Amino acid sequence: MMRGGIAFVLVAVMFLFASLHFREGPVQPSHPRNDLVITPASDSPQAMFLLANAYRTGAGVARDEGKALTLYMRAGGQEHAASLQAIALAHRFGELGLVPDELEYRRYMSQAEHALEHRTSARPKAD
Amino acid sequence: MSSSQLRYVALFLSSAWIGFMGCSSDDAAQDSPASPPRSADVDAGLDAAPRTDLPEGTKLTFALLETTDLHSNVRSFDYFKLKEDKSIGLERTATLIAQARSEFPNSILADNGDTIQGTVLADYQAVVQRVGCSSAPAIYKVMNLIGFDVAGIGNHEFNYGLDYLSQVTHSSFADGGGDAGATATCAGPAFPTILSNVFASGSDEQLFQRSAVVRKTVSVTTPDGASHETTLKVGFIAFTPPQILTWDKRWLEGKVVTKGVREVAPGLVNELRAKGCDLVVAIVHGGLDNSAYAPELENQAWHLAHLEGIDAILMGHSHDVFPSKASTSPQFNLPEVDKDRGTVAGVPAVMASFWGQHLGVMKLELTHRGPSWAVDKARTVVEARPIGTKCAAEKSVACSPEGTWRTGAPCALAASCKGKADSERGYVEPDPRIEAIVAPEHQATISYVQTPIGTTGFEMSTAFAEEGDVTAVEIVNQAQAEYVESYVKRNLPQYAALPVLSVSAPFKSGFQGGNDYTSIAAGPLAINNAADLYLYPNTVYAVKVTGTEMVDWMEMSATRFAQIDPALGSDQALINQDFKGYNFDIFTSSDLQYEIDVTKPLPAAGKKATGRVSNVTFKGQSLAADAQFLVATNNYRATGGGAFPGLDGTKTVYASPDTNRDVLITYIKDKAKALTRASHGSHRSWSFRKVRTAGRVVFTSSQNALPTAAAAGLTNISLVSHDDGNGKSLSVYAIDLSQ
Numbered sequence: 098m099m100r101g102g103i104a105f106v107l108v109a110v111m112f113l114f115a116s117l118h119f120r121e122g123p124v125q126p127s128h129p130r131n132d133l134v135i136t137p138a139s140d141s142p143q144a145m146f147l148l149a150n151a152y153r154t155g156a157g158v159a160r161d162e163g164k165a166l167t168l169y170m171r172a173g174g175q176e177h178a179a180s181l182q183a184i185a186l187a188h189r190f191g192e193l194g195l196v197p198d199e200l201e202y203r204r205y206m207s208q209a210e211h212a213l214e215h216r217t218s219a220r221p222k223a224d
Numbered sequence: 225m226s227s228s229q230l231r232y233v234a235l236f237l238s239s240a241w242i243g244f245m246g247c248s249s250d251d252a253a254q255d256s257p258a259s260p261p262r263s264a265d266v267d268a269g270l271d272a273a274p275r276t277d278l279p280e281g282t283k284l285t286f287a288l289l290e291t292t293d294l295h296s297n298v299r300s301f302d303y304f305k306l307k308e309d310k311s312i313g314l315e316r317t318a319t320l321i322a323q324a325r326s327e328f329p330n331s332i333l334a335d336n337g338d339t340i341q342g343t344v345l346a347d348y349q350a351v352v353q354r355v356g357c358s359s360a361p362a363i364y365k366v367m368n369l370i371g372f373d374v375a376g377i378g379n380h381e382f383n384y385g386l387d388y389l390s391q392v393t394h395s396s397f398a399d400g401g402g403d404a405g406a407t408a409t410c411a412g413p414a415f416p417t418i419l420s421n422v423f424a425s426g427s428d429e430q431l432f433q434r435s436a437v438v439r440k441t442v443s444v445t446t447p448d449g450a451s452h453e454t455t456l457k458v459g460f461i462a463f464t465p466p467q468i469l470t471w472d473k474r475w476l477e478g479k480v481v482t483k484g485v486r487e488v489a490p491g492l493v494n495e496l497r498a499k500g501c502d503l504v505v506a507i508v509h510g511g512l513d514n515s516a517y518a519p520e521l522e523n524q525a526w527h528l529a530h531l532e533g534i535d536a537i538l539m540g541h542s543h544d545v546f547p548s549k550a551s552t553s554p555q556f557n558l559p560e561v562d563k564d565r566g567t568v569a570g571v572p573a574v575m576a577s578f579w580g581q582h583l584g585v586m587k588l589e590l591t592h593r594g595p596s597w598a599v600d601k602a603r604t605v606v607e608a609r610p611i612g613t614k615c616a617a618e619k620s621v622a623c624s625p626e627g628t629w630r631t632g633a634p635c636a637l638a639a640s641c642k643g644k645a646d647s648e649r650g651y652v653e654p655d656p657r658i659e660a661i662v663a664p665e666h667q668a669t670i671s672y673v674q675t676p677i678g679t680t681g682f683e684m685s686t687a688f689a690e691e692g693d694v695t696a697v698e699i700v701n702q703a704q705a706e707y708v709e710s711y712v713k714r715n716l717p718q719y720a721a722l723p724v725l726s727v728s729a730p731f732k733s734g735f736q737g738g739n740d741y742t743s744i745a746a747g748p749l750a751i752n753n754a755a756d757l758y759l760y761p762n763t764v765y766a767v768k769v770t771g772t773e774m775v776d777w778m779e780m781s782a783t784r785f786a787q788i789d790p791a792l793g794s795d796q797a798l799i800n801q802d803f804k805g806y807n808f809d810i811f812t813s814s815d816l817q818y819e820i821d822v823t824k825p826l827p828a829a830g831k832k833a834t835g836r837v838s839n840v841t842f843k844g845q846s847l848a849a850d851a852q853f854l855v856a857t858n859n860y861r862a863t864g865g866g867a868f869p870g871l872d873g874t875k876t877v878y879a880s881p882d883t884n885r886d887v888l889i890t891y892i893k894d895k896a897k898a899l900t901r902a903s904h905g906s907h908r909s910w911s912f913r914k915v916r917t918a919g920r921v922v923f924t925s926s927q928n929a930l931p932t933a934a935a936a937g938l939t940n941i942s943l944v945s946h947d948d949g950n951g952k953s954l955s956v957y958a959i960d961l962s963q
Binding site: 150151154155156158167170171178182190192200203206207209210213214 | 471612763806831
């Protein structure tokens with residue numbers, strides 16, 4: 098129980114770090130103590146994605162594929178490419194409680210590609 | 225853009241509006257037969273009686289039809305796989321359109337945008353062999369054939385630059401290159417393309433036509449039961465994500481500015497209403513977001529629905545389906561969104577997915593009251609009709625149990641599952657006219673994709689990639705490493721001294737059966753082969769990691785293998801199916817060597833993998849824990865995909881805009897050219913730690929593949945049975961881990 102609690106706090110801190118790290122622009126948490134609670138209410142899709150990974154693997158929290166999928170979906174809703182790809186792959190390989198569905202795989206993978214195009218087209222080409 | 229150019233644009237657009245914005249037939253601009261229509265008033269029918277003659281209570285059934293995010297998917301065809309793909313393509317949506325028009329003689333067909341970009345066909349016509357002024361891109365040719373009435377401009381329309389966009393939409397906006405007006409006579413859509421929220425910089429004028437009025441001759445029923453014809457005037461406005469300024473900065477910086485729906489829509493709605501429009505429809509290339517309003521919001525349809533005067537919303541951009549009762553998409557589970565009926569704040573709304581997979585259908589029942597038409601909201605029916613369906617007991621699950629669409633009309637897919645197993649899918653047939661009119665462009669694109677970019681002197685295969693064959697992985701790693709090394713040398717000198725390694729996975733690893741492996745025969749290599757070598761649409765990322773972190777990476781990959789008990793006399797499976805092949809990252813550098821001991825246990829759930837990787841050396845020396853490396857990988861892995869330890873996005877030193885696939889194509893074309901096994905397909909970094917097992921260690925792979933293993937030097941593999949018994953064209957093989 099004790100070890101589980103410590104792990105929970107560690108993940109919470111990781112999540113807080115990720116939330117702050119991946120927000121765009123300077124962020125000052127107005128209620129830092131409250132931010133230690135694991136919540137998917139953060140507006141950082143990368144933070145949601147990492148928390149989804151934690152739920153998926155059971156890293157520091159009880160494994161919960163449903164929560165993982167929900168978080169991937171929330172992050173994907175903000176055009177987080179890796180989340181959309183994770184959902185796509187889950188549809189293809191029947192992971193996260195989903196049944197293999199090639200069309201859903203393609204739908205989400207196209208969304209991942211779409212999101213990547215949005216995120217990358219602004220950057221200068223390497224060549 | 226110079227001030228004189230801006231003035232030119234402003235003058236042009238100002239004069240154009242006079243013709244464009246009038247809703248009365250007297251104002252309609254006349255087009256020369258040689259030119260596509262430039263007027264916002266599109267008279268789609270014959271002259272009809274003025275609607276003021278209509279008695280109170282006259283009824284009209286009217287439908288809005290929507291396509292969105294077609295992304296130039298004209299044919300049901302995958303240009304990388306070079307084979308038919310019945311699940312996509314406007315040629316099949318066209319069949320649904322024809323059926324819907326038969327069901328609703330009074331209808332308007334609109335496209336939401338993201339139309340001209342997104343396939344090899346589109347790239348070919350825009351970049352490789354740019355379509356000439358006298359020809360429309362294939363997608364517009366087909367849309368003209370189908371008879372679209374109006375279209376919005378999506379964000380991807382800007383991907384090829386303003387010059388191309390100006391040409392193919394025959395829109396005479398200035399692009400900073402002095403092209404204003406020069407392309408007005410070029411071929412393009414024979415329907416208005418509109419965009420309300422993108423403005424020429426330094427001007428109050430929109431870049432595109434800001435709105436359109438589509439005039440349709442419609443058949444109405446007066447209270448006495450008689451049928452009459454009249455004209456319905458439907459005003460359209462269109463919005464694209466303001467993020468185009470970031471996404472296509474290289475084309476748009478300094479040339480255009482954007483505004484949000486609240487800033488633009490009310491004025492245009494009033495303008496259209498003042499001109500006598502019966503309905504106002506918003507084409508929003510975006511989805512739903514109820515965040516606090518800001519003009520920069522990417523998805524503004526939720527806020528648009530709360531503005532006065534919008535009768536219907538056609539959505540797009542997020543490649544989703546709306547309405548969909550079962551949708552778990554967060555945007556469709558927001559307050560005031562009825563994901564079953566298809567309304568947002570009470571306004572009917574539809575989103576027809578992407579690539580022509582759905583047709584949005586919005587049936588509106590109108591009653592003439594006073595001077596205008598009133599929509600009976602309770603009788604509005606919204607649905608997204610698919611071109612394909614799952615089958616269950618030979619029935620289409622996309623249709624109602626009675627074999628109808630939501631409107632009650634016969635479902636076009638109703639008979640598509642007859643005689644099919646539940647594992648199969650049914651599709652509507654394509655419109656046969658479309659294949660013929662785009663045949664030249666289609667064949668040219670296929671020829672382009674088949675153009676040799678190099679040769680391979682050996683078979684490239686993933687059939688035994690998990691047993692050590694690197695023939696289909698090493699070339700990917702070489703391309704990624706060279707790309708990153710080159711970029712770092714030129715742009716990140718602080719990392720120039722670090723060794724650059726690369727990882728990639730055998731993405732096709734048999735999950736779907738014996739044909740689900742990369743397999744490229746010795747001979748010419750073409751662009752389409754790159755899609756077989758690199759399956760996913762990722763972009764190249766480079767991460768900086770220590771020796772310890774690299775071992776963690778190897779350890780995680782090594783969980784692809786099950787734990788083998790050497791003492792067990794029965795067969796044991798080599799592969800841990802809980803860890804998918806797309807996560808089995810493989811290094812292929814002769815500088816880096818390590819062993820994987822499959823007799824060691826897998827990590828407990830949630831715990832870090834450790835203890836299976838040993839004897840890690842770099843350039844012959846034991847790998848130092850604090851040694852630093854750059855590793856080329858993809859965006860998915862670098863940002864945390866697969867939950868590899870330490871890879872959470874924070875170690876990225878370069879997030880490139882280029883896809884791994886394009887990098888691979890460029891590398892083969894410009895650098896590798898003639899691939900040999902010795903140089904491009906034989907450098908293993910890892911091997912199994914040798915162990916003698918009492919029983920066989922078995923795995924499945926494609927059938928008749930032993931010669932592939934032998935050619936790769938894997939002499940420790942033998943055939944157990946030709947067919948694994950699961951009907952997936954897989955054989956069972958054994959690997960002798962003692963060799």
